[in-house]
Amino acid sequence: MAAQSTLRQSAAEEAIAAFIDKYTELIRSKLRKTSKTTRLLSALALVASIILAGEGARRRWKRKRAEREEGRKLVRTNSWLHNKDGSRTIFVPYRDRTAKVVIHSTKRLTFEAHRRLFLSPPKKSGLADGTVPSPETKPGVNLAFLHQLSSLLSIMVPRWTSKEAALLMGLSASLMMRTYLSLVVARLDGEIVRDLMAGNGKLFLWGLVKWCGLGGVATYTNSMIKFLEGKVSIAFRTRLTRYIHDLYLNDNLNYYKVHNLDGGVGLSTDQFITHDLTRFCAAAANLYSSLGKPFVDICIFNYQLYRSLGPFALTGLFSAYLASSSILRRLAPEFAQQRATEAQTEGEFRSLHGRLMANAEEIAFYGGGEREKGFLDGVFELLKDRKALMYRARARYIMFEDLIVKYGWSAYGYALASLPVFLPAWSGAHGKLEPAAQAEKGGRERGRMKNFIFNKRLMLSLADAGTRMIYELKDLSELAGYTSRVYTLISTLHRVHACAYPVKGMGNELYSLSDVQGTMQRGFDGVRFENVPIVAPSLWPNGGDELIESLSMIVRSGDHLLISGPNGVGKSAIARVLAGLWPVYRGLVSRPKNNGEDGIMFLPQRPYLSIGTLRDQVIYPDGAADMREKHRTERDLQNVLDLVHLDYLPNRFEDRWNARKEWKDVLSGGEKQRLAIARLLYHQPKYAFIDEGTSAVSSDVEGLLYETCKQKGITLITISTRASLKKYHRYSLTLGLGPYGNEWDFQRIGTPSEKMQAERELSELRARLEQVEAWKARHAEIVRELAQVWVEGGEDGDTAPLPYGETEPSQKTDTEAEETQDEADFHEAQEMMGDETDAERRHGTSDGAEMRNSTGRESGSTVIV
Numbered sequence: 001m002a003a004q005s006t007l008r009q010s011a012a013e014e015a016i017a018a019f020i021d022k023y024t025e026l027i028r029s030k031l032r033k034t035s036k037t038t039r040l041l042s043a044l045a046l047v048a049s050i051i052l053a054g055e056g057a058r059r060r061w062k063r064k065r066a067e068r069e070e071g072r073k074l075v076r077t078n079s080w081l082h083n084k085d086g087s088r089t090i091f092v093p094y095r096d097r098t099a100k101v102v103i104h105s106t107k108r109l110t111f112e113a114h115r116r117l118f119l120s121p122p123k124k125s126g127l128a129d130g131t132v133p134s135p136e137t138k139p140g141v142n143l144a145f146l147h148q149l150s151s152l153l154s155i156m157v158p159r160w161t162s163k164e165a166a167l168l169m170g171l172s173a174s175l176m177m178r179t180y181l182s183l184v185v186a187r188l189d190g191e192i193v194r195d196l197m198a199g200n201g202k203l204f205l206w207g208l209v210k211w212c213g214l215g216g217v218a219t220y221t222n223s224m225i226k227f228l229e230g231k232v233s234i235a236f237r238t239r240l241t242r243y244i245h246d247l248y249l250n251d252n253l254n255y256y257k258v259h260n261l262d263g264g265v266g267l268s269t270d271q272f273i274t275h276d277l278t279r280f281c282a283a284a285a286n287l288y289s290s291l292g293k294p295f296v297d298i299c300i301f302n303y304q305l306y307r308s309l310g311p312f313a314l315t316g317l318f319s320a321y322l323a324s325s326s327i328l329r330r331l332a333p334e335f336a337q338q339r340a341t342e343a344q345t346e347g348e349f350r351s352l353h354g355r356l357m358a359n360a361e362e363i364a365f366y367g368g369g370e371r372e373k374g375f376l377d378g379v380f381e382l383l384k385d386r387k388a389l390m391y392r393a394r395a396r397y398i399m400f401e402d403l404i405v406k407y408g409w410s411a412y413g414y415a416l417a418s419l420p421v422f423l424p425a426w427s428g429a430h431g432k433l434e435p436a437a438q439a440e441k442g443g444r445e446r447g448r449m450k451n452f453i454f455n456k457r458l459m460l461s462l463a464d465a466g467t468r469m470i471y472e473l474k475d476l477s478e479l480a481g482y483t484s485r486v487y488t489l490i491s492t493l494h495r496v497h498a499c500a501y502p503v504k505g506m507g508n509e510l511y512s513l514s515d516v517q518g519t520m521q522r523g524f525d526g527v528r529f530e531n532v533p534i535v536a537p538s539l540w541p542n543g544g545d546e547l548i549e550s551l552s553m554i555v556r557s558g559d560h561l562l563i564s565g566p567n568g569v570g571k572s573a574i575a576r577v578l579a580g581l582w583p584v585y586r587g588l589v590s591r592p593k594n595n596g597e598d599g600i601m602f603l604p605q606r607p608y609l610s611i612g613t614l615r616d617q618v619i620y621p622d623g624a625a626d627m628r629e630k631h632r633t634e635r636d637l638q639n640v641l642d643l644v645h646l647d648y649l650p651n652r653f654e655d656r657w658n659a660r661k662e663w664k665d666v667l668s669g670g671e672k673q674r675l676a677i678a679r680l681l682y683h684q685p686k687y688a689f690i691d692e693g694t695s696a697v698s699s700d701v702e703g704l705l706y707e708t709c710k711q712k713g714i715t716l717i718t719i720s721t722r723a724s725l726k727k728y729h730r731y732s733l734t735l736g737l738g739p740y741g742n743e744w745d746f747q748r749i750g751t752p753s754e755k756m757q758a759e760r761e762l763s764e765l766r767a768r769l770e771q772v773e774a775w776k777a778r779h780a781e782i783v784r785e786l787a788q789v790w791v792e793g794g795e796d797g798d799t800a801p802l803p804y805g806e807t808e809p810s811q812k813t814d815t816e817a818e819e820t821q822d823e824a825d826f827h828e829a830q831e832m833m834g835d836e837t838d839a840e841r842r843h844g845t846s847d848g849a850e851m852r853n854s855t856g857r858e859s860g861s862t863v864i865v
């Protein structure tokens, strides 16, 4: 044997040597034949390519190093890069380095193509009204589920050439491999037992060696399956999360509209995106392998059993499958429904905790801990009850499942595996041929034993595959629950994005989302409202509440406007319509195209502070990379802070501009508002809508802020109830007029008509003041008289009467209360006179005042706020 193998080895070496010699000779002869010039040129080409490759490698190394440095910087400044093709490059910390990730935004066309899947599902799917799953559509394994899953698959696996498709193919190959290995193991098992019974030591040992080798391959295959399953799950999640983020956070402001206008997914979008999506992806990836494997197992093992046991056994097997699955189906609780309800309650519980964290300070001031605990406990109890109900239903089901699938099927399997022994005529070809083959070796009994072991193992594997299949069917219906949640989220987002609100029932409800007929014009140099009703929207399909019947006004560059009026009259609503948060139900709204630089900027009533560094707070919504693109430096930021009197802020923190804090809690109310004005000065828009943006700022600084903004060329549209701000504006829009409070008045500040109106009101106040003086005199008279009465009464005679105005509030008569009110009015009027005189000084007696109101009549009324 040894001599044979040495001989074989030397023959192989000789063959390799001959092969090398042949090709070396061939190259040499070719070289000999080539001219000197060709050789020289080839040598030069070789040198050039070596130099070029070296240079390429050097550049690549340099680029990588620069990239790494940039990555570190971007991670530190919490920023990213915008690429020319619209994608973004972000760097994320990875071990002790940074990893570069390029994120491509979903194309508009993709959204449009998918809209059909999510908004117009086929009638058969049971997703009734053609938009989103109707409340009657129960989550479960049905046609609706198939449609939902296939729609989501078109996002998760967009192309056959995508990474996800490759991963799925890899997973399929591993699954097939595992099934094949199971088959080989079953056969080997039988052989080992046969050899053991026959007392054949050599074959038995060889069998053991094969067993160990198979074990290694099988273990590797199993861990590969787990690994690929994880990869598939992450890949699915990445695709879906990016898709949802692109749909949720875009210029259409869907993140606002989905909660405030649509309401299709309630308030727990976070639960949908963070929890349900993760569970869905894990379940989908797991299902592919755990349903795919038993399925392949069942097909292959059944075929093998058919060969060994014949058609009779196979028919028996199928009848057993059908009978047991129909029984189990009847016994199964509504897994999908339970999962969907549980996920919804989990979402409510989570969002309550989120609210508590976001409003901790306010709640703490009110001492509302107990009340909040009550809310939380209530929702948790509901969650607990739902879970308990679910587990109870499951326990019952699992008991029957075990009984039928594990023990029933095993007993049935033994019976079938005994067929070749007791009823050889009924068993298949393999069963009949095998005894003959074994007889040749003189081991009929052992042949039977081997067959029995093989069949039994197949049977057990089959039972195992069946059990897993049944378990997976249960998981499938849980997956249906998550699928329905994710599908609902995406279809709701599509509906909001496309503003696709069909008319329902009898027709449009007035000012519902299907009754939006107005136009929003972007790209106008100014702000214009033409016959626009201001409507507070209701959740679809309800109609909204009209706040202002029809608003018409125009603000051009330099025409600073002050909007005033009582609370809740719709001042901020105007900003919401202009910003595109609320629909333009009728008429025309014109506004600058962009938000921010050279466009329009809105400062909301509650200042928002983002996560990130101090720098991020000033430049929000820009990032550090945008700041660099705009060639702004930290010096510029410092200048901006100087202007709003926050120059001390960077020095307060060790990391200065890179300091990271919970800014919401670190800054005071006034500081937050000044920081918001700093943002305005950083972005320098042409128009700024400031909604009560300086209410917490001291009045001396407030004036400076307004003047600075104006000097920077920003046209201000201010919402405020502070009359003192009038002097910084040219026009005023007063809301809440008329008997029903739905009329308005727009006019130039300081015009003769406005002054006339102010004077009329002042004279009214003066008249009331005179009345007050008369009442004062009368009051003094009464007090004097009373004092005399008391002296005569002799009890408190020496008590001096309290001077006017020092009476205890509880002792005031109605008349006195009225007098005090009049006095307050008087002081307010005096203040207004001051303001008015200021405005007059600024504008002189200007003409051409615009006066309109909701009914379109000329208006002479001016309301002093």
Ligand SMILES: Nc1ncnc2c1ncn2[C@@H]1O[C@H](COP(=O)(O)OP(=O)(O)OP(=O)(O)O)[C@@H](O)[C@H]1O
Pocket (backbone or CB within 6 Å): 260, 536, 537, 538, 547, 566, 567, 568, 569, 570, 571, 572, 573, 574
């Ligand atoms: N998201 C919303 N959905 C529906 N109605 C809303 C919404 N936000 C506000 N409203 C309602 O719209 C009306 C006008 O609100 P708005 O915020 O414009 O008042 P405002 O005049 O700015 O009051 P304030 O001076 O108190 O700020 C209010 O009755 C309010 O309840």
